[in-house]
Amino acid sequence: MPELPEVETTMRGISPLVGQIVQQVIIRHPTLRWPIPTHLVNDLPNLTLTKLKRRAKYILAEFRRADYALANGELLGTLILHLGMSGRICLLAKDEPAAKHDHFDIHFQNGQVLRLRDPRRFGAVLWVAAGVDDVSQHVLIKSLGPEPLELAFSTDYLYKQLRTRKAPIKTTIMDSHLVVGVGNIYASESLFRSGINPKTPANKVSKPKCERLVAEIKATLAEAIEAGGSSLRDFFGADGNPGYFQQTYFVYGRTGEPCRVCQKPILQIKQGQRSTFYCASCQR
Numbered sequence: 001m002p003e004l005p006e007v008e009t010t011m012r013g014i015s016p017l018v019g020q021i022v023q024q025v026i027i028r029h030p031t032l033r034w035p036i037p038t039h040l041v042n043d044l045p046n047l048t049l050t051k052l053k054r055r056a057k058y059i060l061a062e063f064r065r066a067d068y069a070l071a072n073g074e075l076l077g078t079l080i081l082h083l084g085m086s087g088r089i090c091l092l093a094k095d096e097p098a099a100k101h102d103h104f105d106i107h108f109q110n111g112q113v114l115r116l117r118d119p120r121r122f123g124a125v126l127w128v129a130a131g132v133d134d135v136s137q138h139v140l141i142k143s144l145g146p147e148p149l150e151l152a153f154s155t156d157y158l159y160k161q162l163r164t165r166k167a168p169i170k171t172t173i174m175d176s177h178l179v180v181g182v183g184n185i186y187a188s189e190s191l192f193r194s195g196i197n198p199k200t201p202a203n204k205v206s207k208p209k210c211e212r213l214v215a216e217i218k219a220t221l222a223e224a225i226e227a228g229g230s231s232l233r234d235f236f237g238a239d240g241n242p243g244y245f246q247q248t249y250f251v252y253g254r255t256g257e258p259c260r261v262c263q264k265p266i267l268q269i270k271q272g273q274r275s276t277f278y279c280a281s282c283q284r
């Protein structure tokens with residue numbers, strides 16, 4: 001599943017499209033998680049993509065009139081893109097033939113194409129018209145917690161949030177109401193790096209441990225984004241395959257292998273339907 005670092009890398013990868021004017025929209029298979037709005041075929045052409053942002057695992061693409069620099073820059077709407085379980089967005093040349101799972105294209109006048117490929121079709125393409133709704137108030141966006149890499153996600157914030165929570169710390173930090181984008185890999189890895197047992201009730205995590213955890217969540221995500229940046233070349237193009245970044249993990253996916261710190265075998269348990277990997281010796 002694409003995690004926050006893959007989404008951030010995808011957004012950076014398509015950033016050359018900012019300032020480009022839409023020529024054509026093609027919807028080949030509208031039934032994603034929600035139907036792709038068919039009016040985009042009529043409404044997006046001749047608009048300019050003026051801004052790309054990421055919020056949690058959503059890419060937000062703002063569109064304005066093509067002459068926005070001359071006119072008053074009126075925002076017409078925001079496209080919300082989500083990669084779901086298996087989606088990827090490629091930046092291609094316009095003559096690249098579409099393959100089986102290529103459901104959605106935006107062709108730009110400069111000859112580049114933004115293409116969504118999504119075999120399992122849990123992804124999403126949604127439109128929020130300006131004036132009708134503020135994208136920050138969209139049902140998918142409005143109840144999201146802070147971004148992990150922003151200052152709002154601080155020791156004080158996390159410590160305060162954890163006081164009232166008794167669920168295990170691992171499932172708690174994966175709750176997007178608390179903080180967004182801490183997926184299974186990054187939860188397991190940051191808990192290892194903080195020396196916190198994933199089964200610890202959230203309200204039993206001390207303030208120094210909270211401080212460590214905040215720092216390690218930021219560090220694991222930042223390192224993955226950096227790794228993603230270096231893989232951008234492989235990321236786009238005809239076979240554009242974001243897949244998963246080739247990273248060396250301390251615990252994730254290493255069941256039974258020796259801990260990189262103490263050599264004891266890495267354990268695997270289930271928490272909230274997800275696998276957790278940890279070292280019982282290093283994480284207490």
Ligand SMILES: [Zn+2]
Nearest residue numbers: 259262279282
């Ligand atoms: Zn260990």
